[in-house]
Structure formats: C-alpha cells, structure tokens
Amino acid sequence: MIFLTVGTQFPFDRLVKLIDEMSGQNGFKEKIFAQIGHSSYQPRNFESVPSLESHLFAKYMREASCAIGHAGIGTITMALDYNKPLLVMPRLKKYGEAVNNHQLDIARKFEQDGYLLAAYDVGELPAKIEKLKSFVPGKRQSQAKALAERISIFLNELSKSKSN
Amino acid sequence: MVKHRRKLRICLAASAGGHLSQLLKITEDRHSHDIFCITTTDMIRTKLQKLDKVYVVGESNRQHPIRTAKVLFKCLKVVLQQRPDVVISTGASVGCITCYIGKLLGAKVVWIDSIANVERVSLSGRMVRYIADLFLVQWPKLAEKHSNFEYVGTAI
Numbered sequence: 001m002i003f004l005t006v007g008t009q010f011p012f013d014r015l016v017k018l019i020d021e022m023s024g025q026n027g028f029k030e031k032i033f034a035q036i037g038h039s040s041y042q043p044r045n046f047e048s049v050p051s052l053e054s055h056l057f058a059k060y061m062r063e064a065s066c067a068i069g070h071a072g073i074g075t076i077t078m079a080l081d082y083n084k085p086l087l088v089m090p091r092l093k094k095y096g097e098a099v100n101n102h103q104l105d106i107a108r109k110f111e112q113d114g115y116l117l118a119a120y121d122v123g124e125l126p127a128k129i130e131k132l133k134s135f136v137p138g139k140r141q142s143q144a145k146a147l148a149e150r151i152s153i154f155l156n157e158l159s160k161s162k163s164n
Numbered sequence: 165m166v167k168h169r170r171k172l173r174i175c176l177a178a179s180a181g182g183h184l185s186q187l188l189k190i191t192e193d194r195h196s197h198d199i200f201c202i203t204t205t206d207m208i209r210t211k212l213q214k215l216d217k218v219y220v221v222g223e224s225n226r227q228h229p230i231r232t233a234k235v236l237f238k239c240l241k242v243v244l245q246q247r248p249d250v251v252i253s254t255g256a257s258v259g260c261i262t263c264y265i266g267k268l269l270g271a272k273v274v275w276i277d278s279i280a281n282v283e284r285v286s287l288s289g290r291m292v293r294y295i296a297d298l299f300l301v302q303w304p305k306l307a308e309k310h311s312n313f314e315y316v317g318t319a320i
Contacts, residue, residue: 007181008205009223054211073182073280077189077320099225105282143317147300148190150316151252151274154298155172155197158250158272163170 003064004034007072008051010097013041015089018122019068020045027126033060058082066132071103071118076110085135086116087128114138175248175271176215177202177239177262178255179223183278184208186319187254190276202242202262217246224257226287236261243269253292254278254319260288263295272297277306279318285309 004019006012016039023032023045034048035057042048052060061067061078069075071088079086088110090103107118115138119128174197178184184203188211191199200217204224212218219242224235235258243251243265251266252274253259263273277289279302285293293299293310300314301307307315 008207009179009181009225051205051207054208073278073320074185075182077182077185080320099227100287102280102282102286106280109282140320142189142320144189144319146317147276147302147319150300150314151190151276151298154274155174155250159170159172159197162172162249 001060001064002028002030002032003060003067003069004032004036004046004048005057005060005067005069005075006035006037006039007070007075007091008035008037010091011037011039011041012070012091012097013039014095014097014122015068015070015125016043016048017041018125019043022126022129027129030065033064035060066135068129068132070097071107071110073106076106076116080115080137080140083137083139085132085137087119087125087132087135088116089119089122089125115140172197172249173246174199175202175243175246175251175262175266176200177251177253177259179204179258180208182280183254183256183259184211186276186278187252188212189319191252200242200246200248202239202258204258221258224261226257232257232261236265240265243271247271250274252276255286255288257288260291263292267295274298274300276300276319277302279303279320281306285313 020043032046035052036048066085068087071090090107091097111118119125178187202219221235221238224232239262248271250272254276273296275292275296302318304315307313
C-alpha cells in the first residue's frame with residue numbers, strides 16, 4: 001500500500017489530482033490509501049478520507065511500503081520514525097496551499113541530507129515516484145534528548161524558585 | 165539531599181500535526197509535573213491520552229481573523245481556569261496566542277521554534293521572542309540571529 005497524506009489545514013489539490021490521474025492510468029502497481037484533508041478535489045481511483053486519528057495515521061504509515069505527501073513536519077517525522085521511503089511535494093504560497101514557502105526550505109534541507117525525495121512541481125512527480133521504489137532513506141539520529149534536557153533544566157530552576 | 169520541588173502546572177500549546185508531534189517528543193518527563201494541552205483538532209486525542217487534560221480550541225491562522233478571535237477567547241478561558249506556571253509551545257498561531265495570554269497572567273514562556281523554519285524564525289516565533297523566557301531554535305544558523313536564541317538540538 002502507498003500512503004498519500006497532505007495534512008489537514010489547507011487544500012492540496014495539485015498533488016491529490018496528479019496522483020489520482022496517474023493511478024487512473026495504472027501508474028501504480030500497489031493500492032493507494034489517502035488522507036486528503038480539505039482538498040476540494042475528490043479522487044476517483046483510490047480510497048481517501050479527510051483526516052485520520054493519530055493512531056490510525058501511524059498505522060497506515062507503518063503498513064505502507066512507501067509514502068507520498070506534502071512536506072509537513074508531521075509527515076516527515078513519522079516516515080523517519082518508521083524508516084519509510086518518502087516523496088514530498090512542498091506546498092507553495094502562490095497556489096494558496098500554505099501561508100508561506102517554509103515547506104520548500106524543509107524539503108530542500110531534508111532531501112539534501114538524504115532523508116527523503118522531493119518533487120518541486122507536478123512535472124517532476126512521475127520521475128520521482130519511479131525513484132521512490134528503490135529509495136532507501138538515511139537514518140536520522142534523534143536529538144530530542146538534548147532539547148528535552150534543556151527544557152528540564154529550565155523547569156527545575158523554575159520549580160526551585162517557586163518553592164522558595 | 166535534593167530539595168523538595170514544587171510540581172509545576174505546565175501548558176503545552178501547539179497546533180495538531182507537526183508542531184504538536186515535535187512538542188510531545190521533547191516533553192517526555194510527564195510525571196514530575198501537572199501537564200495539560202491546548203491544541204487545534206480532536207483527531208489527536210488518542211495521542212494525548214497520557215495527559216491529564218486536553219483542550220481543543222479549533223484552527224486559527226492569520227487568514228481567518230474571526231476564527232482566530234474565537235480561538236483567542238477559548239485559550240483565554242482555559243488559561244484563566246488552569247493558571248499554568250509555564251507555557252511551552254512549538255507554534256503555530258495557537259501557540260503564539262497562548263504564550264501571550266500566559267505571560268500576561270504571570271506564566272513563564274518557553275518557545276521552541278518549529279524545525280520547519282530553516283532560513284528564518286517563524287512569524288509566531290518572531291512575535292513571541294519579546295516575551296519568551298527560553299527561546300530554542302532547531303537550526304544552528306538561526307541561533308546566530310539573536311543573542312537570546314539558543315540551539316541545543318532538534319526535536320526529531
């Protein structure tokens with residue numbers, strides 16, 4: 001199964017529509033399941049839902065052979081957690097898909113470091129999907145501990161000052 | 165001997181999705197404090213089962229001022245009721261709103277700018293910068309931009 005996910009806050013018809021068209025032309029050997037948010041385009045060639053509860057989102061990601069999505073951090077984090085090959089297409093401000101172009105920066109950065117593949121417009125998608133089949137994502141060493149510790153230090157200091 | 169420390173009441177504020185998943189990854193020590201959460205949709209409730217209380221206030225962003233005003237009032241109600249000692253947030257607008265309300269009511273503010281902001285600190289972050297007691301960024305280059313920005317690592 002290929003998991004297509006585009007977040008929930010803004011529509012992302014550009015990506016959903018192209019994947020649906022490719023799917024209609026038998027561009028995929030595997031079944032697709034999609035979480036399409038408030039996209040106004042309704043795919044005809046695969047099953048989709050507007051949003052998924054977080055545990056179900058995790059389940060689909062875990063069961064997928066690979067994922068295609070917007071360049072959202074939630075999507076990227078979970079794909080990395082489950083070590084799944086991920087192809088992202090960044091949402092762009094000019095199409096009303098996001099409030100700014102931060103997804104462009106994040107896609108470039110994570111692509112550069114070998115964690116995912118990125119397509120920067122729909123024209124690049126078919127070739128990148130082909131590449132995704134053999135893509136092995138780099139393993140990311142989480143640094144969450146250092147950040148968590150820094151916050152703990154702050155909280156401990158605060159807690160001490162409160163009990164004085 | 166370790167001095168007895170008072171339990172803190174902590175408010176985690178972040179929109180559902182990437183912002184919240186980053187926040188949960190760095191606040192794993194959930195037993196030593198009373199923690200509640202303010203977020204934007206119901207879909208993540210199962211993820212937050214371990215927390216005492218979850219308040220869902222709805223989506224807000226700068227393109228929808230009326231919706232944002234509603235969210236602001238809901239956040240105000242929660243913060244007035246809960247009176248947190250500290251607000252910890254990764255963004256976006258719901259985080260920014262809660263940080264300001266918290267600060268006005270005497271809470272400390274910890275801001276972790278989302279890893280999604282590579283070249284520049286988020287708009288919410290730039291607003292919270294003035295009131296944050298701890299401001300963490302997730303890209304080393306961003307820490308150079310302001311003396312109060314700290315880089316210690318990333319959430320993912």
